[in-house]
Amino acid sequence: xxxxxxxxxxxxxxxxxxxxxxxxxxxxxxxxxxxxxxxxxxxxxxxxxxxxxxxxxxxxxxxxxxxxxxxxxxxxxxxxxxxxxxxxxxxxxxxxxxxxxxxxxxxxxxxxxxxxxxxxxxxxxxxxxxxxxxxxxxxxxxxxxxxxxxxxxxxxxxxxxxxxxxxxxxxxxxxxxxxxxxxxxxxxxxxxxxxxxxxxxxxxxxxxxxxxxxxxxxxxxxxxxxxxxxxxxxxxxxxxxxxxxxxxxxxxxxxxxxxxxxxxxxxxxxxxxxxxxxxxxxxxxxxxxxxxxxxxxxxxxxxxxxxxxxxxxxxxxxxxxxxxxxxxxxxxxxxxxxxxxxxxxxxxxxxxxxxxxxxxxxxxxxxxxxxxxxxxxxxxxxxx
Amino acid sequence: xxxxxxxxxxxxxxxxxxxxxxxxxxxxxxxxxxxxxxxxxxxxxxxxxxxxxxxxxxxxxxxxxxxxxxxxxxxxxxxxxxxxxxxxxxxxxxxxxxxxxxxxxxxxxxxxxxxxxxxxxxxxxxxxxxxxxxxxxxxxxxxxxxxxxxxxxxxxxxxxxxxxxxxxxxxxxxxxxxxxxxxxxxxxxxxxxxxxxxxxxxxxxxxxxxxxxxxxxxxxxxxxxxxxxxxxxxxxxxxxxxxxxxxxxxxxxxxxxxxxxxxxxxxxxxxxxxxxxxxxxxxxxxxx
Numbered sequence: 298x299x300x301x302x303x304x305x306x307x308x309x310x311x312x313x314x315x316x317x318x319x320x321x322x323x324x325x326x327x328x329x330x331x332x333x334x335x336x337x338x339x340x341x342x343x344x345x346x347x348x349x350x351x352x353x354x355x356x357x358x359x360x361x362x363x364x365x366x367x368x369x370x371x372x373x374x375x376x377x378x379x380x381x382x383x384x385x386x387x388x389x390x391x392x393x394x395x396x397x398x399x400x401x402x403x404x405x406x407x408x409x410x411x412x413x414x415x416x417x418x419x420x421x422x423x424x425x426x427x428x429x430x431x432x433x434x435x436x437x438x439x440x441x442x443x444x445x446x447x448x449x450x451x452x453x454x455x456x457x458x459x460x461x462x463x464x465x466x467x468x469x470x471x472x473x474x475x476x477x478x479x480x481x482x483x484x485x486x487x488x489x490x491x492x493x494x495x496x497x498x499x500x501x502x503x504x505x506x507x508x509x510x511x512x513x514x515x516x517x518x519x520x521x522x523x524x525x526x527x528x529x530x531x532x533x534x535x536x537x538x539x540x541x542x543x544x545x546x547x548x549x550x551x552x553x554x555x556x557x558x559x560x561x562x563x564x565x566x567x568x569x570x571x572x573x574x575x576x577x578x579x580x581x582x583x584x585x586x587x588x589x590x591x592x593x594x595x596x597x598x599x600x601x602x603x604x605x606x607x608x609x610x611x612x613x614x615x616x617x618x619x620x621x622x623x624x625x626x627x628x629x630x631x632x633x634x635x636x637x638x639x640x641x642x643x644x645x646x647x648x649x650x651x652x653x654x655x656x657x658x659x660x661x662x663x664x665x666x667x668x669x670x671x672x673x674x675x676x677x678x679x680x681x
Numbered sequence: 682x683x684x685x686x687x688x689x690x691x692x693x694x695x696x697x698x699x700x701x702x703x704x705x706x707x708x709x710x711x712x713x714x715x716x717x718x719x720x721x722x723x724x725x726x727x728x729x730x731x732x733x734x735x736x737x738x739x740x741x742x743x744x745x746x747x748x749x750x751x752x753x754x755x756x757x758x759x760x761x762x763x764x765x766x767x768x769x770x771x772x773x774x775x776x777x778x779x780x781x782x783x784x785x786x787x788x789x790x791x792x793x794x795x796x797x798x799x800x801x802x803x804x805x806x807x808x809x810x811x812x813x814x815x816x817x818x819x820x821x822x823x824x825x826x827x828x829x830x831x832x833x834x835x836x837x838x839x840x841x842x843x844x845x846x847x848x849x850x851x852x853x854x855x856x857x858x859x860x861x862x863x864x865x866x867x868x869x870x871x872x873x874x875x876x877x878x879x880x881x882x883x884x885x886x887x888x889x890x891x892x893x894x895x896x897x898x899x900x901x902x903x904x905x906x907x908x909x910x911x912x913x914x915x916x917x918x919x920x921x922x923x924x925x926x927x928x929x930x931x932x933x934x935x936x937x938x939x940x941x942x943x944x945x946x947x948x949x950x951x952x953x954x955x956x957x958x959x960x961x962x963x964x965x966x967x968x969x
Contacts, residue, residue, distance in 0.1 A: 299782055303782065310768075478768065479762065483762060483766065485732050486755055487755055487780065488783065492751075
């Protein structure tokens with residue numbers, strides 16, 4: 298236990314970097330407050346702003362809670378009209394969104410109004426209805442006030458990107474600094490230096506990563522609940538993440554969605570810690586290690602998914618190779634690899650993947666994490 | 682009583698031998714490992730402490746191969762590397778506490794051992810100082826202190842006296858002499874005078890090979906008759922230094938120069954044979 302505390306003390310003994318974590322929390326707070334202060338809701342001729350707008354929207358959404366039907370959508374439009382963007386007098390840029398949570402949701406998800414600014418004669422018209430609107434009804438979507446959770450998840454995902462970079466900065470020195478400070482020379486000749494201490498260092502890095510993740514999540518959760526309340530947990534997560542409407546046998550509630558997101562983001566942190574420890578054990582210089590790790594942390598995953606996968610998909614589709622077993626198997630493998638990266642896990646991308654991929658992604662993650670830790674162990678033992 | 686046996690040890694870096702064929706047995710006592718820079722001393726010491734693996738040969742501790750002993754061998758070991766690394770923000774006490782933990786010193790004994798080693802190294806007053814505030818010599822002393830924390834049977838000190846002031850060198854010599862009674866102490870240096878007066882045996886290395894070994898008397902006896910001294914003028918002293926290996930030149934009161942040199946034959950008309958010292962032997966084997 299004493300050794301564990303000392304290793305944790307070594308990781309945390311960098312005041313400037315520790316400050317970075319509180320900067321992330323402060324960043325969340327500022328963004329969150331800014332969003333809340335900009336809220337506006339128009340209900341039956343009354344205009345609400347800030348927290349009052351959120352409360353008014355929440356009360357209004359309660360009236361439509363439960364299984365969402367076409368008639369409810371029509372009632373909302375009939376009562377509040379379509380929700381567009383209002384331009385302030387003398388200004389060109391639109392500033393305020395018209396309407397309220399309910400009318401905005403129906404307008405955005407079931408009509409083309411915000412794109413075309415043309416009021417459809419009926420809801421069952423336009424691309425939005427054909428592509429998405431009717432699916433909400435077919436998938437038996439449960440309506441509820443999900444604005445808080447949608448914002449929570451979005452801010453959570455963005456913060457994860459910052460947290461993972463911060464974690465790279467904190468975890469990279471675990472082994473690499475022992476080389477660069479030449480302390481490894483002594484540590485590797487001690488009784489525990491080549492065995493227990495390596496696992497203790499690893500455990501300390503994990504404790505840091507997981508604690509930081511939990512603190513960040515709790516902080517954001519506390520902010521969200523204090524302003525938005527807990528309403529909407531039973532509503533369909535598809536209300537704010539269309540993928541969730543079809544994921545996990547449909548009917549994924551917000552509560553279940555957040556649990557999946559939690560698991561994905563937790564996995565992202567663990568994966569990041571493992572891979573960073575591997576880089577740390579390979580790099581003699583901490584700065585080089587950080588540069589290389591950050592370079593592959595997000596850009597590589599993004600390139601793989603957005604460029605390589607898309608190009609491969611288009612090429613296979615055009616050439617007809619996608620019809621062949623190896624063709625779609627290759628695409629699936631690439632898709633699984635992309636989903637099992639820190640970047641896409643941070644965005645909870647696993648929610649949108651086919652259900653049978655989950656077990657494979659879990660297996661791939663386990664393989665990468667154990668492989669990284671094992672190699673880190675072996676590399677560090679080799680020492681200098 | 683520990684015994685450390687090196688059998689046909691070889692180590693290569695990029696195909697070039699850093700250590701080539703070393704055979705040696707260490708028993709309790711103080712051993713001085715001498716050699717010029719790049720002679721392979723540090724590589725050999727790193728293999729002895731298990732940080733590096735020999736490419737050929739094996740190292741046995743009490744008849745057991747050290748690579749198979751794992752923690753059991755490291756429990757017997759104290760090591761001060763040539764480049765001693767530390768954590769700048771740690772206090773001396775915290776650093777030693779950390780090392781005591783890694784060296785598996787029982788927690789109830791750790792504080793006592795820390796105080797003891799700090800006392801031995803004259804560092805008591807610096808116990809609460811951050812290591813970044815210490816001078817190079819003080820850091821070196823902390824390094825020696827950490828190597829003693831687990832009361833090791835085998836103490837390996839790579840250039841331990843570098844950066845120590847004369848007073849600290851004397852303290853260190855006395856300490857090592859005391860330690861060498863029951864354990865193996867291996868010291869490396871390229872400065873002969875640093876270890877000449879307290880090492881029991883010497884192992885000289887040249888280009889990774891064992892150039893000579895033995896006690897001071899044994900080593901010096903090998904070059905008996907090859908050390909000469911003579912009083913010369915400045916001009917002849919210059920000529921001799923170009924022709925022979927000169928170990929020292931000293932200006933005398935009468936304006937002449939006393940030249941001490943190594944030669945298989947009488948190097949000058951007035952040259953007289955002199956009693957060889959370790960420095961002469963070192964020069965002899967390094968330049969041969």
